Amino acid sequence: MTNRQPPSGIAGFPVTPLNENGNIDEQGLTANIEFLLEEGLDSIFVACGAGEFHNLSDDEFESIVKLGASVVGGRVPFYTGVGGNLSGAVEKAKISEKYGADGYLILPPYLIDGEQEGIYQYYKTVVTSTDLNAIIYQRANAISNLETVKRLAEFPQIVGVKDGVGNTELNIELTRELGDRFGWLNGMPLAEVTMPAYHPLGFNGYSSAISNYIPHISRKFYNALLADDQKTMNDLYQDVILPINRIRRKRKGYAVALIKAGMEIVGLPVSRTVRPPVVPVKDEHYEELKQILKSALDKYPPNRKVEI
Template sequence: MNQFRKAPSGILGFPIAPFTVNNKLDEKLLAQNIQFLLNEGLEAIFVACAAGEYPSLSKEEYEAMVEVAVTVTNGKVPVYTGVGGNIQTSLEFAEISAKKGADGYLILPPYLVTGEQSGLADYFKTIAESTDLNAIVYQRDQVSLSVETLETLAEVPQVVGVKDGLGNMELNTLLTQTFKQRFGWLNGMPLAEVTMPAYVPLGFNSYSSAISNYIPHISRIFYQSVLNQNQETVNDLYQHVILPINNIRRKRNGYAVSLIKAGMEIMGLPVGQNVRKPIQPVEREHYAELETILKQALDRYPKPITAKSL
């Protein structure tokens, strides 16, 4: 029975799903991706989530990804999986996560349909209560959680956190002031570094970092600078790294996933450019732009040499 009821804090790692040219999951490259994130000190691993192209995974691939993550981390950090969308599939994947030894799961919003708040509460509650694993509920896209919905979920011990991907700061202020430390608060906005300085004062103490798949040391410098109120460094990182990457990311739908793979390849962590429909690989000109940004970023913020990197 999982009795440690607390959401992970800090910078959260979201590994990608590496696919071969034959559209098969490459478990070896996935293991390398996760080990890299561990070596870089990320505080938790969230596998088979949006960055891992969750909607495109078969049951067998999902099982394999969870097993690889649990094996590689070996208890060093919590492992969370992605569940959500179809309620029946969610329940099945939640059970797989429990059997494979994950610590919890991130419950993604229901797919396509929009329900009343009572229906959303029942959706998240049903999945959360289906196992003893910790659960983090994710508001994004068409799903915005009310105080009443979170009051219902606050009665479920398994629900340890709320992840926000909407950016409605009025709502976030209301929710954090109402529930305070009952939940852990996670920033799940696209390229969360862009918004993290606005989230920290509200009590958000963790965020999902896409760029940590390829420049984790810069994500760490940024977050520490935010926490230490080192505005000069924050501004410099915004100008020369974070906003330029975000500008590319916003040019095409799907770049939230494919740009990660491009960045990894540029940084010598080759996972290929293979993505699953409807996502498309990064276009050549945008790839070249990212190469330039990352070269300049490393010139300004070289990666420290550590024993693990030798």
């Protein structure tokens, strides 16, 4: 029987490391996933937004899922990203099932801004194609209203809702009406910024971009949030989280590119190489991030040795 327990806590969303030729660096990806597991992240989601899902070929997607499933090896819940055109989303769901994933996050369909009935039919077609767990993603052109989410709740495969929009009124409606039926994940860019507003609504997990390079800061922040330790949260906001977020907002695509820059700075096997239309981090922004991380690691040293 399929375990319908939704993921909670801090979710790791590995990037897709690329070599100088623009091809996937599988050794780098293996090292990155292992790093997240060693640092105690609660779940792993490969080939999603941070993993440049939009720019992966079918063969690349399959190789990432196969590798990720092997590396995770059942230690934590393992999820993939599916989405885009409907037939492609279904195919990726079946690939995820083939390699033993626990489930997948459904990213928005391609381009079309559909009616609620269309969004419902899109999700229904994907989630009924396998018995894997599914998480719907409130983002871009796939924002489900309360009635649509209620209809989707009839499918046992759907275990969670991830929000990347920030519509507080809608989130209150959904969580008050559907409560424990779903796991609720905060998927806003740099989710640590908004997590204090999400947590009281019942959101018990989030995707952490900075966990890719300073996971001990993510954990320190989340522990402080759960303990209502306002001083620690405020210190982390001022020293690390808000300064990084200010850089992230300077250019489009930095939600992905800045992660790779941070990973390179702390010595993880990832270069700044990204695929268009995402652009790499500008040198001056790279230096800004480097100084923030140097100060942060001095004040909040991790268990492992990091030299910047």
